[in-house]
Amino acid sequence: MGILLKTVVILLFTLSSSFADISTFxxxxxxxxxSFKEVKSDFTERIKRKASPLYYAGNKYKEEWLVLWLQNPTRIRPGGSFPPNHTIVTDEGDIIDDKTLDKHVSLSLPQAKEVASYLMGLKTKQELIDKIDYSPKKISKSSGKLNFVKFQACQSCHKDSRDEGGVSGPELYTAWNRLQEKYIVSYIxxxxxxxxxxxxxxxxxxKSRIQKLVDYLKLLGEENEK
Ligand code: HEC
Ligand code: HEC
Structure with a gap:
């Protein structure tokens, strides 16, 4: 066998075997x-769901964030995947029972890179992304916050800083660093x-309201990076 052919064979073998590995992993x-495919069923699916679907991960996350987070996962959803399953009722109101929330598995750097690149290839729901047109505009922190908290009441479910906001939705002060901007617009x-x-x-x-909300999340994300 010629050296070139051998190299090609070895290369093909390595590529395909590493792909087989990652899917099995x-x-x-x-x-x-x-879940890695869309599940059509009734709402009991949501109650039992252990974590967010990943079959559209390539249209949702920023790859750099995935690589970092998978090595060092922090909590994004203060109340877990389905908050009522992790809530206890007290005289002071409902609180999250942290003991019922498990630590997330963490990966090594090479594993995190390979998994992130696999996830970025999962592009279901591309048509939702394709119809978004958003270009950032400047917004002041106070006007962004007023809109988020008072006018749209997003803060009842979402945190817009480490210490402020609801616990039933994913934290949003990190949304800009974690999520693709078109996904944020589309999801809202x-x-x-x-x-x-x-x-x-x-x-x-x-649209103008959504523009303001997304501009505010961008501002928070950029502050958070400093
Ligand atoms: C035992 C269940 C479990 C397993 C196994 C698991 N995860 Fe998770 N994952 C979770 C939960 C619960 C969360 C929400 C964590 C949070 O926000 O605090 C999560 C969050 C995530 C997120 C962020 C999701 C978001 O809210 O945007 C990513 C990305 C992720 N997992 C990827 C992975 C990958 C890749 C693997 C395999 C290496 C994996 N997970 C294995 C339960 C699991
Ligand atoms: C009643 C509670 C509630 C309100 C009010 C609410 N959200 Fe959400 N939001 C959620 C939950 C819960 C999720 C995650 C989806 C799930 O787990 O079912 C979510 C997801 C999101 C996401 C995607 C985040 C991710 O990690 O995938 C964005 C962006 C978002 N919300 C923005 C907003 C904005 C902006 C507002 C105000 C207009 C708002 N939300 C109001 C509960 C809420």
Whole structure:
């Protein structure tokens, strides 16, 4: 066999065997909690769901964030995947029972890079991304916050800083660093098209309102990076 042919054979073998590995790894180590295809069923699916779906991960996350987070996962959803399952009722109101929330598996740098690159290839729901057109505008912190907290009441479910906001939705002061901007716009516009059983209400907000909300999340994300 010529040296070139040998190299090609070895290369093909390595590529395909590493791909086989990653799918098996994902199937055994991630798909036990995260779904990798759309599940059509009734709301009991949402109650039992252990973690967010990942079959559209390539249209949702920023790859650099995935690589970092998978090595050092921090909590994004203060109340876990389905907050009522982790809530205890007390005289002072409902509180999250941290003991019922498990630590997330963490990966080495090479594993995190390979998994992130695999996830970025999962591009279901591309059509929702394709119809978004958003270009950032400047917003002041006070006007952004007023809109987020008072006018749209997003803060009842989401945190816009480490110490302020609701615990039933994912924290949003890190959203800009974690999520692709078109996904953020699309999710606020039509959450139910991303997830049949989303717990996020569609408030039929005007485009100009959504623009302000996303500009505010951008501002928070950029502050958070400093
Ligand atoms: C035992 C269940 C379980 C397994 C196994 C698991 N995860 Fe998770 N994952 C979770 C939960 C619960 C969360 C939400 C954590 C949070 O926000 O605090 C999560 C969050 C995530 C997130 C961020 C999701 C978001 O809210 O945007 C990513 C990305 C992720 N997991 C990827 C993976 C990958 C890749 C694997 C396989 C290596 C994996 N997970 C294995 C339960 C699991
Ligand atoms: C009633 C609670 C509630 C309100 C009010 C709410 N959300 Fe959400 N939101 C959620 C939940 C819960 C999710 C995650 C989807 C799920 O787990 O079903 C979510 C998801 C999101 C996401 C995607 C985040 C991710 O990690 O995938 C964005 C962006 C978002 N919300 C922005 C907003 C904005 C902006 C507002 C105000 C207009 C708002 N939300 C109001 C509960 C809420």
């Amino acid at each position: 994902i199937k055994n180590d991630c798909a036990t909690c995260h 516009t039509e959450p139910e098209l991303w997830d049949d059983h989303t717990m996020m209400p569609n408030k039929n907000l005007k």
